[in-house]
Amino acid sequence: MSYKSKIILTIILIPVTAVIAVTTILGWYTRTMMLKQAETSGKGITRILEHAVDYADQVPVLAENAIALHMQASATILAHLVDIAENQAHLTPPQITQRLKQIAAATILDECWITDEKGHAYLHNIDNIDFTFSPDPQKQPQAHEFYQILTGQKKTVIQPLRKREIDNRHFKYVGVSGIDKPRIVEVGCHAPTILSMRQKIGLQTLIKKLVDGDRLLAVELVENNISILSYGIAYSSTSKQYHRTTIDAVQQAIASGQDIIIPRTNHLQIIHPYINQYSKRPLAIIAAISTRHVKNATRTFLSSAAQVAAITLVFSLIASLILAHQVSSPVTTLIQAATDLQQNSFDPQSIQKVARRPDELGQFARAFSEMALAIQKREQILQQQVEELQIQIDHRKKDEEVKKIVESDYFQDILSRADELKAERRQS
Template sequence: MTLRTRMLLTVTLIITVTILFLSALLSWNSYQTLLEEKKSDALNLARLLATTAGVVEEFPAAMEDSIGDQMVVEATLVAHLIAVAEEAGLTEDEINLLLQEIVAETELSEFWITDAQGHAYLRNLTEFDFTFSPDPEIQPQASFFWGLLTGEKTVAIQDARIREVDNQIFKYVGVGGVDGPRIVQVGYNATWLEALRQRVGVERLVENLVAAGNVEAIRISDAQNETLILSASPEFGDLALSQTDHKNLHNILQTGSEQAYLDDSFLKVIVPIYTQNNVDTMLGATMVYMPTASLQNALKKQLVNAVSVAFVVLAFSILGSYFFANWITKPIWKISQAANAVQAGNYQSEKLEKVRQRSDELGNLGNVFDKMAREVAERDKRLQLLKVIIPIGVRLSSEKDFDRLLEMMVIEAQKVTNADGGTLYLRDENQLRFVVLRNDSLNIEMGGHTGKEIAFSSLELYNENGAENLSNVAAYVALKGKSVHLADAYDAEGFDFSGTKRFDEKTGYRSKSFLAFPLEGDDGSVIGVLQLINAIDPANGEVIRFSSDEVIEGLSLLTSAALAGYIRAEALRQEIDKLRIEIDEKKQDDQVAEITDSIYFKELHAKAKEVRAQKKKGSK
């Protein structure tokens, strides 16, 4: 690139950046000014709603308290009325009829007067037989009045609530009897109280404000951060509180402060709700969602104008040249970087993804290079595998001493995996017998060619009840024929490492990562298990997880083949020795028969017989 071209590009770039910076700064200042105005409006609205909610929240409660006090008077009068009526000798039916007349002529709905056992034998609803219970599990609502019967209470005022039997809203008040232990309860249908809350509540105001379009949503929560009222526009979307909303609401309910913040495309304002007369009693919080689309549109418009002005400054020819050069050289640079990665052995196909997606010659070049690089990587991987596995296979296959072979299998496995310890088990019927045990950190070398006997008992493959012993790693591998990789034995689920932990406590060792794989015979049955412990990171000496790669698979196949091959060869040698013995015995029998049948042997036998006969005559 010439100096003239570089200067032109530099000056043009400086002018463009300056224009963009000033335009962005002015746009941001305008946006912040509008945002502050929006915050002020939202705070005023939220405060108004919070004040209204505080007043409205107290009004129905005060109304209900007044009704409750009046009902206490009515219940007391009824208690005296019952005492007088029974003293006058009125029957239960006459008293019940009197109660029904009172209900018909007043706003009271129910009377329930009990005897000393809590049975409501006097009532206006004669078709219902009811007995009070002190157990709130049985009668969550009626058990509240049991204290009137025991004398623990003289008056019991219950808040209006949904009744257990028919889901109607009722308010009950009770007093004790004046002539003896009894419950005198009066009931009042309080459905109109809920209607009153709706008429004088803020819910209608909230819905009207949202419907006007200036507010996206309004949420009113109680002191426990439970939503009481929620109204939102149809386009609002997800009504759930975000993590930020939960955090801010909790903070405001704890501190009583106000907060306004931007979240997504909304300006959110939260103001606490207090009671009318006590600013220390917090009832909840009001949350107002104000749209910021107009602010964002204004900011975007100014930014677009700034960008447009900046691009006008740039010469189209320079822009065209720049983008064209970038379009051509960038893919080539990426391919060059990929070539370096192939050489270093850390190539990743994803790095050329955008280049390979091109539809021109560079895209074709990228696809060809990627295919070649992956083939090279696979070839190198196979070569590295062969470099590791082949020497091990040669050493194992050439070993003729069985004990040394077993020991070599563990040693070679430790080298390949950089394991600190290793154990080789051979299967004897329903047991796994320890044959080699090694640990470099603890300087333990037992079994194999060392001549040191392993003191550990064999592992049982089946429990006493005949079930498979799947809690032991080695037994599990032998029974299932599957490899097991564990990053940390102490955190492993499904296996019992109590014995390992006792060993660690005794020796001060820490058994962590485990790799166990089966050794299979020619018929595919498991003839042994090779277990490795604590893979060591060569870089820092830390214990790491055993890798799961082709080297491990190759090692498993080689050790299985070596062990099976030795067993097969040993079996063949035993058959040959047996055959040789049988041949030698038959040959000996043939030679004896040949000697006894010879003329010489027969003549010798006749002479011996003649000598014995002469000896007998001489003795006579």
């Protein structure tokens, strides 16, 4: 990898790495804080639900009591009506029965029963039934309580919703004593009327209205044995089969009295134990608090961070190209100068632009130029010395060759022969 490429890569990596690191830390911190906020909000919701559940649990009872008082008033009015009808208007039983049917059709009362002194219901709005009240609870588990009105033990009997003997249907009955003589005047409401009222204002309706499907996904009211008392679910899974961890967590929360939070895929499951204010039973509220807003916020944050990283990458790339050119161009010039110096073709003017820089590269270029000139000067001196030495070597070689020739036997023979020829010429 070239020096320029390393500079570009380094300049890009430093800011991008910093952005990624900061984004990761901030993303983790943001998600953690939002989850903690969701936990805090969830705990607050469960505490509000605790009071709402206590209140909603009693609303049907209070409403039923109000209905009972209304039924008591109706029964009292009916007792006066029978007294007037029989003793003053002298209406016959069929005529009174017809009026009772009209009253039942126009009010919430489903049944009206008026007896004689022996408990025989001879006036009523139900056809084809002959009924006599008995004090025996074995024979009449539901109706025997009203016999106390005949004996004078009680003036009024208000009975909760119960199953009656004659047809096993659930009714609520209220009875009062007669005005003119000992008799039972009883009115009744069929279960659907009261159950409809319970459903409209009861705990189940409240919980279902609280579950909005946005932040609060589910609310379930359970006992220690995980039997569901009431629930409201907004997410797709409506299975009432609990995971083992949830069962253990509910039992642990009720035993310790402390909230338990279980992280799930898309929500936090908060288990809040409490003691019902009226029944004093240990119960637990299981609330599913959505964490989708945390994921959406994290996703939005990461998307913004990715855009910032992309912009940073672009600016880093541009900055790195500019900076790399400013840094690598002088280095490239110095490298070329070193190559020229190696080839003995260095020109000091080639690095004058770099040498004029005030930074370290300029200082290096000036030092390099001085060094190059010194090297060139030394090479010239060395070359001159080499040439002079070569001349001396050549002269010495010639002298040695001449000496060898002179000292050779052949040359000595020639000299001897020459001396002999000279001698002969002189003699002749």
